[in-house]
Amino acid sequence: MDTILRINVAANGGPKAKAEPVGAYAGMGGRALTSHMIAREVPPLCHALGPENKIVIAPGLLSGTAAGQSGRLSIGCKSPLTGGIKEANAGGQAAQVLARLGYAAVVLEGEAADDQLYLVYINKDGVKIESAAAYKGLGNYELIDRIKERFGDKVACISIGPAGEYRMAAASIACTDMEMHPTRHAGRGGVGAVMGSKGIKVIVIDDAGAAMRQPKDPEKFKAANKAWVEGLKKHPVTGGGLPAYGTNVLTNIINEAGGFPTNNFKTGQFKGASKISGESFAATMTERGGQATHGCHRGCVIQCSGIYNDKNGKFLTKQPEYETVWAHGANCGIDDMDTIAMLDRLDDDYGLDTIEMGATVAVAMDAGLLKFGDAAGAIDLIKEVGKGSPLGRIIGNGAALTAKAFGLERAPVVKGQAMPAYDPRAIMGIGVTYATSPMGADHTAGYAIATNILKVGGFVDPLKPEGQIELSRNLQIATAAIDATGMCLFIAFAVLDQPETFQALLDLLNSFHGLSLTGDDVTALGKSILTAERDFNKAAGFTKEMDRLPSYFKREALDPHKVTFTVSDEELDQVFNW
Amino acid sequence: MVDSFSNAGGDKLSASGGPSWARLTGLVQEGFALYGLEGQSLRDFMREALGMSDAYIEGAVSTVFLDYKPVDDLDGAVIRPGCLVSLSAAMPGLVGAVMRRNSPYASFREAISHGGHTEQEEAQKDKRCIVRVKLFNAVMREHGPLLLSQGIMLEPDRIAAAIGTPLPDGYSAEHGAPGLVLLRSLAEHGVPGAAGAFGAPRP
Numbered sequence: 001m002d003t004i005l006r007i008n009v010a011a012n013g014g015p016k017a018k019a020e021p022v023g024a025y026a027g028m029g030g031r032a033l034t035s036h037m038i039a040r041e042v043p044p045l046c047h048a049l050g051p052e053n054k055i056v057i058a059p060g061l062l063s064g065t066a067a068g069q070s071g072r073l074s075i076g077c078k079s080p081l082t083g084g085i086k087e088a089n090a091g092g093q094a095a096q097v098l099a100r101l102g103y104a105a106v107v108l109e110g111e112a113a114d115d116q117l118y119l120v121y122i123n124k125d126g127v128k129i130e131s132a133a134a135y136k137g138l139g140n141y142e143l144i145d146r147i148k149e150r151f152g153d154k155v156a157c158i159s160i161g162p163a164g165e166y167r168m169a170a171a172s173i174a175c176t177d178m179e180m181h182p183t184r185h186a187g188r189g190g191v192g193a194v195m196g197s198k199g200i201k202v203i204v205i206d207d208a209g210a211a212m213r214q215p216k217d218p219e220k221f222k223a224a225n226k227a228w229v230e231g232l233k234k235h236p237v238t239g240g241g242l243p244a245y246g247t248n249v250l251t252n253i254i255n256e257a258g259g260f261p262t263n264n265f266k267t268g269q270f271k272g273a274s275k276i277s278g279e280s281f282a283a284t285m286t287e288r289g290g291q292a293t294h295g296c297h298r299g300c301v302i303q304c305s306g307i308y309n310d311k312n313g314k315f316l317t318k319q320p321e322y323e324t325v326w327a328h329g330a331n332c333g334i335d336d337m338d339t340i341a342m343l344d345r346l347d348d349d350y351g352l353d354t355i356e357m358g359a360t361v362a363v364a365m366d367a368g369l370l371k372f373g374d375a376a377g378a379i380d381l382i383k384e385v386g387k388g389s390p391l392g393r394i395i396g397n398g399a400a401l402t403a404k405a406f407g408l409e410r411a412p413v414v415k416g417q418a419m420p421a422y423d424p425r426a427i428m429g430i431g432v433t434y435a436t437s438p439m440g441a442d443h444t445a446g447y448a449i450a451t452n453i454l455k456v457g458g459f460v461d462p463l464k465p466e467g468q469i470e471l472s473r474n475l476q477i478a479t480a481a482i483d484a485t486g487m488c489l490f491i492a493f494a495v496l497d498q499p500e501t502f503q504a505l506l507d508l509l510n511s512f513h514g515l516s517l518t519g520d521d522v523t524a525l526g527k528s529i530l531t532a533e534r535d536f537n538k539a540a541g542f543t544k545e546m547d548r549l550p551s552y553f554k555r556e557a558l559d560p561h562k563v564t565f566t567v568s569d570e571e572l573d574q575v576f577n578w
Numbered sequence: 579m580v581d582s583f584s585n586a587g588g589d590k591l592s593a594s595g596g597p598s599w600a601r602l603t604g605l606v607q608e609g610f611a612l613y614g615l616e617g618q619s620l621r622d623f624m625r626e627a628l629g630m631s632d633a634y635i636e637g638a639v640s641t642v643f644l645d646y647k648p649v650d651d652l653d654g655a656v657i658r659p660g661c662l663v664s665l666s667a668a669m670p671g672l673v674g675a676v677m678r679r680n681s682p683y684a685s686f687r688e689a690i691s692h693g694g695h696t697e698q699e700e701a702q703k704d705k706r707c708i709v710r711v712k713l714f715n716a717v718m719r720e721h722g723p724l725l726l727s728q729g730i731m732l733e734p735d736r737i738a739a740a741i742g743t744p745l746p747d748g749y750s751a752e753h754g755a756p757g758l759v760l761l762r763s764l765a766e767h768g769v770p771g772a773a774g775a776f777g778a779p780r781p
Contacts, residue, residue: 249670253677259690
């Protein structure tokens with residue numbers, strides 16, 4: 001991974017690719033590379049859909065190796081949704097394949113000429129770029145079927161659907177999974193719109209003839225990987241709950257805690273939760289001949305994905321994630337699995353962020369456009385987005401714009417991005433992260449990692465109320481560092497509880513790259529990423545007043561616990577004091 | 579035997595669980611009733627009414643709610659008539675970790691955590707009372723069949739909606755607490771005909 005591939009989409013005669021040494025970005029991967037490159041090369045005040053913005057697609061430091069769970073791909077740009085810096089990441093095959101071809105990043109830069117669309121093909125011999133006019137307007141599923149006919153089923157694809165072509169602020173970028181379905185999405189922040197603005201419909205990556213990346217110290221790497229995989233398999237979350245039920249195993253728990261936002265964040269519990277829980281999905285998927293336990297990329301140990309078949313036993317979509325089930329389910333008052341699965345399929349096909357779309361449909365319901373629980377109406381509304389109708393153009397630009405269009409205060413967003421599946425009034429610590437993350441409201445920005453193992457900023461007393469400020473800070477630092485490795489964030493649970501598994505992760509990095517990283521170095525890496533992101537946002541015009549939740553979360557009490565968000569603005573302003 | 583629930587062999591459960599399977603798991607997730615003792619600690623209720631071993635409680639039941647409040651102290655939290663006990667294994671995600679008993683991230687949920695002794699009213703010791711119970715995920719899968727073989731109490735209309743009337747083979751029904759039916763699985767520690775126990779088999 002010592003090469004950066006830059007594709008100038010504004011070149012005379014169509015996009016031109018140029019490979020160059022990794023240079024100043026040596027030693028960076030994933031979010032570290034995307035955020036440092038965006039901070040260094042993109043003017044913060046530029047328009048997100050203009051020629052100065054760039055899309056940076058980067059595998060992690062361990063992607064393309066034999067290390068388990070190392071298939072995460074980071075995609076960075078200035079976000080058309082938040083106006084700030086963005087890193088969205090996805091599973092699937094693309095990170096592994098791109099890394100094996102030796103690319104630390106693929107960068108799309110410039111501004112597409114007219115309405116031309118292009119296909120980029122990358123293999124061990126180089127890069128070819130050709131017109132993708134024949135693919136214009138295609139959904140991701142049909143697009144990938146056509147790619148499969150032409151290039152076979154061993155390639156990996158990174159693509160946009162119609163939403164990306166329409167340059168909608170909720171547009172995602174799809175990555176294909178092991179079955180070559182376009183089901184894994186870099187969803188958040190409108191990264192698909194930026195790829196659309198560059199006129200790139202699909203990047204086809206073919207690693208035929210490319211070898212797996214080799215570690216500097218093969219023996220130590222092999223031993224570290226063994227300990228790593230054993231650590232993941234023996235942990236009850238990564239070895240039990242996630243493979244059996246997927247991420248949606250959370251529905252019952254968050255509902256039980258009264259933190260499951262329902263009907264556009266009006267209450268914290270959904271009567272139909274058990275009908276759409278991970279347990280119920282797993283039972284139905286098994287009955288229909290699907291799979292409740294499945295990986296999204298080769299080398300996945302946790303296997304938290306799945307195959308969801310329709311009533312006739314035919315593939316419909318992957319097992320919907322917890323956030324999708326919440327967004328299109330409880331938050332819209334919908335308790336029907338098949339409706340949620342269909343909405344997931346449509347989002348993947350059009351290339352849309354499921355969190356943003358579920359939140360937006362709920363805002364439309366709250367505004368009276370349709371009723372909460374109207375399953376057919378929700379499907380019709382997402383189809384409007386796919387068609388690019390005037391109404392669809394509003395919905396496809398997210399919850400904040402839709403609330404504004406329909407005169408509604410209750411838009412559950414921070415920095416323009418919709419909140420995910422945890423109500424910040426019941427779980428206030430997550431509200432601190434929603435408010436202060438440079439990404440906008442994001443549940444993955446401050447994930448679970450061994451805070452007190454890393455001792456970032458000292459040991460945190462979990463019983464002190466102020467702990468949530470320190471914890472949010474530490475979690476954001478640790479998450480940024482994990483995002484640089486290409487590791488799936490779900491490793492965090494095993495690392496949280498098992499110090500030897502955290503050590504195995506360090507050993508993987510050190511033996512592969514010939515380094516001697518410690519926990520302190522990991523902390524420094526996380527801080528450097530967050531600092532670059534915060535500096536970019538500041539230069540883009542962000543102020544501390546944007547690190548806030550909407551005021552109605554302080555005003556409206558949430559049932560059943562009747563709680564409001566009570567973390568003060570002064571406390572929020574302390575999160576990035578280090 | 580409750581007349582309307584007499585067995586007639588309909589709606590047979592297949593090896594994969596059959597048409598009743600998902601609905602049976604639905605009943606356990608949505609909740610059923612058992613008898614507990616007023617004033618009993620939550621730990622004692624889990625031992626005595628649910629039949630859980632200390633090792634299972636400590637090792638597997640990582641996430642516990644009493645009346646929707648995450649519980650850290652199983653000895654301080656007390657059973658009261660009509661209370662709801664919800665039990666789960668360790669959960670993923672930051673918020674999943676936040677909800678665990680004695681989580682290092684407990685401050686994230688400070689506003690909703692169960693307060694232990696301080697918020698309990700004086701309870702009438704040792705008086706039998708109805709307790710509602712929900713089991714989720716691995717706890718449902720691992721412990722649900724045992725409870726079902728011992729008997730769980732449900733509203734008759736919920737049983738009818740879930741597995742039909744007359745009852746499928748392998749179940750019995752008796753009068754339970756007022757308004758409730760005591761449903762039992764006649765298979766030893768399991769659901770008749772089901773390959774796994776209450777959910778997808780662990781890989």
